[in-house]
Amino acid sequence: NLSALFTELNKHGQNGDYDRAIKVTNKILKAAPGDKKAFHCKVICLIQQSDFRQALKVLQDNSNLSSELTFEKAYCQYRLNAVRDALSTIRDTINPDIKLKELEGQVLYRLEEYEDCLDVYRDVIKNTSDDYEEERHTNLSAVTAALQ
């Protein structure tokens, strides 16, 4: 049943066994084609395997399941060097969450739009408290150096 499959999926995900996890998501999606959580997990697995092309393809081929996965879509575009597309995806999102703002900062840095990038970093740093604060300040230093 689905509950057992999700338990198995959760286990493989926690172990970083993304091959097995994808197989389980496929089983769930065969039984329940509209299951957004299983689909989300499948996309996460593909990204974790650095298969950004396939992740973006499944997102684009399943618009009924992917409408809320704008962070994942933009992240794939960013890693595929479709940086302008990534920025469009981010800016088309209403009420972007902190994950999207974080990615927006990275996208703007890649686009060498340093003034906007600085604004985004200041906002993200102000509104986060997690394990990445040191890395964020390193990135902020790179932005301010680029503005000199």
Add this chain to the structure above:
Amino acid sequence: KPLFFDIAFNHVEFPSLEDKV
């Protein structure tokens, strides 16, 4: 080239499956 981290990758995470298991 200055150091610049891909912090966003850390946000690529499974959603909570608590309501599914």
